[in-house]
Amino acid sequence: MFKNYFKIAWRNIWRHRGFSFLNISGLAIGMTAGFLVLLYVNFELSYDEMHEKGDRIYRVVADIDTPSEKIEANMAAWPVGPNLQREFPEIIAATRVLTAELPVQRGSLKFVEPLAVAVDSTFFEIFDFQLLEGDKDEVLTNPNSLVLSETTAKKYFGEEDPMGKTLKIQDQGIAAKVTGIMKDIPENSHIQADLLISMITITQPPNDYDVQWGNYGPSIYILTSKGTSAESLQSKFPAFLEEKTGDGMREDKMFVSLFLEPLNEVYLHSTRGGAITGSMSNVYIFSIIGLFILLIAAINFINLTTARSVERAKEVGIRKVVGAEKNQLVLQFMGESIIICLIAFVLTVGLTTLSLPYFNTLAGKTVSSGIFSNPENIAYLLLLALGIGLVAGIYPAIVLSSFRPLRVLKGQFASGNKGILLRKGLVITQFTISIALIIGTIVIYNQMQFMRNQELGFDKSQTIILDTDSSLILEPLKNEISLLRGVISTSFGSSVPGAGNNAAYSEIENINGDMQVANLDLYFVDDAYIPQFNFKVVAGRAFSKDFASDSTQAMIINEKAVQLLGYNNPEGAIGAKYDQWGSKGQIIGVVQDFHFRSLQEEIKPLTMRMDRNATNLLVIKAHPQNLKQTLASIENTWNTIVPGEPFNYYFMDEFFDRQYRTEERFGNLFLNFALLAIFISCLGLLGLTAYSTIQRKREIGIRKVIGASVSSIVNLLSKEFIKLVAIAFLIATPIAWYAMHNWLEDFAYRIEINWFVFVLAGLMAILIAIVTVSFQAIKAAIANPVKSLRTE
Known part of the structure; x- marks a missing residue:
């Protein structure tokens, strides 16, 4: 009996190869995406589990x-x-x-x-x-x-x-x-x-x-x-x-x-940070996305299978007439569902093997070295395929096995209202998820662009940083590099925006005249550092060679430090005394706040002092023209002054942007999974369109005979699906707003979610739906009406 079931299933799949391809490919893509998400989530949750104690x-x-x-x-x-x-x-x-x-x-x-x-x-x-x-x-x-x-x-x-x-x-x-x-x-x-x-x-x-x-x-x-x-x-x-x-x-x-x-x-739960940290919220987000994509794939299976129920109605009727029991039919159709899922499983193994290197690149880490590196991976994937086959095959099997043989053999089969409502509900669910993902993708993209284009308060363009690891060689190196063609200016520093800072125990005179204790970020710089980065001095003055005391008894602070000390304006802080790491003096200037950390963090109070012995970075401002030649000249100078030492440099803008690499990877992963979800949703919509077209083929034939145009028939078949997408948009909008509003809360400086984001997402979803539906609708509209009416 089971051998016969298998033959029937295989013949049915092969007879309708195009339809089966849509069904199998949708499942395979969904399972591949879900499995990749599973690998990512398992990898993130596995941090530090290698220690027995x-x-x-x-x-x-x-x-x-x-x-x-x-x-x-x-x-x-x-x-x-x-x-x-x-x-x-x-x-x-x-x-x-x-x-x-x-x-x-x-x-x-x-x-x-x-x-x-x-x-x-x-x-x-x-x-x-x-x-x-x-x-x-x-x-x-x-x-x-x-x-x-x-x-x-x-x-x-x-x-x-x-x-x-x-x-x-x-x-x-x-x-x-x-x-x-x-x-x-x-x-x-x-x-x-x-x-x-x-x-x-x-x-x-x-x-x-x-x-x-x-x-x-x-x-x-x-x-x-x-x-x-x-x-x-x-x-x-x-x-x-x-x-x-x-x-x-x-x-x-x-x-x-x-x-x-x-x-x-x-790694995942600490709010205190560290050199390597993860995000539990991202793990939750990707887990939900993976489940959503698997849900969409299962919905597709149901829609695409029931779309063919009319074609198989007579087959079921004949089988029932010759004595087939309902449970036998359920078993047969469940078996077909599992066979399709097993074929999809084999295809998923191949797709996962091909896509894993790309996925590792997107994730920025080796989530898995290969699908076969862990035998449990294959077992999980097989169980996933069987689970989807069983769960997704239940409804189609029950529906197909419940046809009444007398009615279907007379050609009176029609789907009930419950079935229609279920299928429409499934499409609404699919597009609710897809629209929410479209909104999320747009918001993430806008936030990334905002962070990249935000006014930082300093100039980082064409700035080259040399790490000398020693203050001893800075002076001769600076003198020689300053003379090179293509070099605009040079300066010393212990740090640059985007890098770590010294946290210094400080006592600074506040508005009440008390020496206020604080642990403040500290940059050691020279007199050329502030003008080179184009920091704006809002009160007092910058460091200068004209004042010998600047190198030992002067401090410059930012506006946040002014607020911390209680002064009403920057001018009030000028002349305030300080005692920091054994150095005493007074504040001579205030610079406008600038982002010396990621935009995920608020600007903190910052102090600057001159100390040649505490600096190890040489900051070089270069002309944009002939930058490669300038770099080569700098390297030659380095090799002359510091022979044998490795020439290590980086560009300031690239270095600063590294802070957002984690968010960019998150955005890229989100975008790729969103595109997969939308693509699979389109397959589901295609299935429902095919079902509707089959149900209304005689109506379409009659309309064509009495003169209906192709455009009117396409419009007839499309408008009900556009309504479904519109309903999905209304459901997805508040859900997506809430989710992305919470995601943006992690950023100290963030965009506002504009109403246009939702309009754009809705228009994109409707356009995608129109293109998908029109494919099947046009095919039905241009078909010969004689074929659909010849049985009348």
Whole structure:
């Protein structure tokens, strides 16, 4: 019996190849999109799950209350980690993790490693990153000890065994010994490192980081013993801080609270940020989109199958006359549904294999190296196909098996009102989703354009940044580069907009004459920095060579800092005293606020001071003409002054725009899935149009005989579907507005959702529907009426 069912199903699919292609391709595209979303969501949720003791690992973070603000830091003071491990027996181990760029050299090979990470010797005790060579208890115990990733080891040593060999590190060329080799850290870890260096290399004398309770730098992680309550442990921290640094907190007027973040919440759930962070809201959004696309694919299957129910009505009638039971017919049609889904499954495997590299590029990470890399992927996909086949095949099977043989054999079959309402409801559902996605795509695009084109308050065009890693070579380098043709100006800086800043403990005189304590962002610059970036001075003056005291006793602040200090206008802050990191002086100028961070964050108070020894960046303003030649000249100058050192540079505008790379990837993924959803919805609409055309073919024939034009028939068949799209638009508009309004809340500077966005989305949906419906409607309108009327 089952063999016979299979033959009938296959013959039916092959006889109506075009229709079957639409059905199978719609399912395959829907399942491919849904499966890619599943891979993405699983990858995001898998961050930091490779650690066996992950449920007992916590990140220690701090809230810092000052008279001016509350700082929610993703780190803690340098001494916190070692002292927590000593003071609390429930803490088995603690490690500090500090990421920085590190110059590394072996012979003629010289690189600046961007993912060099200083860690304590307990690092491998806490985390289960695989150590291929070396003893995990010994590899990081001595100063200048290095653990290299497999890739980094091959970069410097090729096929040689690196163990015991040395590399030169830092600008001074200090000899560091390779004590271990670790497997490359998986991409789904929020801690990333190509090279580990022992923390004692940094904290050993004469450095005194281990007693600097007011100095924040590394992230701190702890491993607790089994059964330890994080809440109970956390409740002991206030007494711990009071004992260690209570007097210091009161003196500095900076009161610290420590908290524990579970490791598995750091990447997706923490609001404190970090070097690598994800977005749980994006995971939710893509999960919903994936489910919607699968829903649309299932709806298509129902519509396209019931659209052919008229053609199969007589087949069902004959089968019932010769004794077929309803349950046998249900089984047959369910079997056909599953066969179609299994064919779609095979096609989905091929589509996913082809599209996965492109999807990884869109996501900006290797979500999956291949569909066959994990056997569970195939199993999930097969279950998905079978599930869709069963769920989506239930309604068509019941409808087809319920035909009354006497009526259908007399040609009196007609679909009931419930069936028509269901099919229309399904199309409304499809286009509600599609219109909502169109609105979302337009809003995301507009927000991205707004962020790219927003007035930033400074000039970043044709600006080249050289990272010298040292202030010693800046002066001769600047002097030589300034003389090059194509170079407009040069300046020094410790940072540039879009990069990280020093957070400096500051005391500044406020409007009441009190020395107000605050933790403020700090740029070290020279006298050419402000005019080079075209920052607008709104009060006082910029730094100048004409005033010798500017290099030691002068500060410039932005308008946000003026507001923080309580002054009614920028002029009021001029002359205010400051005490910052051991430097004392007065404010000489105020610059207009500019965006030195992403537009997702509000502009913060900023201070600027001159200190040649604290700067390591050379900022070069170049003519737009012959930029390649100018770059070549700069590189030649670099190689002359700093021979053998790698020439590292970047353009300011590209660097600043990197801040929005995550949002751009989100937007691109959203757009691609929206297009897929719209395409699959069009297939569903095509199916309903085909169904309606079959139902009304005799009416169309009669109208043509009595003189109806092609355009009038197309209009007749199209208008009811346009109504469905209009209803979908009314439903989708408030839903999309609410969803995108919430998404925009994550941006400190954002667009307003204009009414035109909804009008545009509605017009696009109607146009798409008209084009889709017209294809089938025109085909019916130009058909020979004799064929449709010959049975009358």
